[in-house]
């Protein structure tokens with residue numbers, strides 16, 4: 001099975017390419033900086049998709065500004081589906097976010113809603129994987145929620161997971177039959193957003209204060225207690241936050257030594 005991983009140089013994409021290869025599949029990383037493939041312009045797509053049975057889209061927009069992110073997911077997804085039809089690709093797998101359909105107040109999530117709709121209304125058999133927030137994203141979440149003085153976050157629940165577990169789950173789905181539907185994946189334990197971001201910053205010796213603010217928004221959207229929490233059928237990754245923290249702290253120490 002040849003699979004093409006769009007965004008194969010990214011956080012999830014690079015792990016996914018390795019896992020697919022370890023499982024004995026041919027996996028090609030495709031992105032502007034890996035193989036000169038650009039889904040926005042179509043550059044390199046026809047060549048990359050030749051002979052592919054599966055395309056896994058784990059790309060992300062370089063800019064999260066409302067218009068830019070909408071243009072990215074809309075144009076890229078349209079191009080991908082068109083080139084996949086010409087190449088005879090039989091399975092389009094896309095990584096999205098748990099709760100996307102509940103977050104239309106956010107420009108980023110409006111773009112993910114459009115991405116999902118294009119896939120669902122297209123002709124290519126598909127599997128949409130909605131993942132919860134990655135542990136690796138917590139620092140960036142602090143950065144985008146920082147008002148210059150404090151990190152302000154709603155105290156809503158979420159159930160984040162390790163990027164490694166995301167890649168494992170996406171790899172399994174890519175190797176299977178299209179489900180023509182959506183699968184949710186999440187982490188093993190729920191937390192409050194402010195609580196976990198505070199713990200992550202402490203582990204990084206980042207002294208910024210994290211405040212639970214009921215008026216704070218998440219990526220521009222107001223959250224209810226369970227907006228970000230997956231349903232009871234979600235497939236849960238094994239890695240607990242404390243285990244990941246020890247591993248990632250250990251890795252960071254090894255790099256600086």
Ligand SMILES: NC(=O)c1ccc[n+]([C@@H]2O[C@H](COP(=O)([O-])OP(=O)(O)OC[C@H]3O[C@@H](n4cnc5c(N)ncnc54)[C@H](OP(=O)(O)O)[C@@H]3O)[C@@H](O)[C@H]2O)c1
Pocket residue numbers: 006007008009010011012013030031032033034037038039040041058059060061062095096097098112130131132133134137
């Ligand atoms: N962050 C979270 O907590 C979270 C949670 C659930 C789901 N997700 C979803 O997970 C997906 C992947 O996220 P990530 O953090 O792994 O992304 P990432 O590390 O930021 O990587 C983004 C990838 O997209 C590629 N890319 C950018 N522009 C492209 C273009 N024009 N054509 C083709 N590829 C392009 C980049 O390639 P170059 O390196 O070559 O530029 C890179 O490989 C996203 O769709 C996101 O919505 C994220």
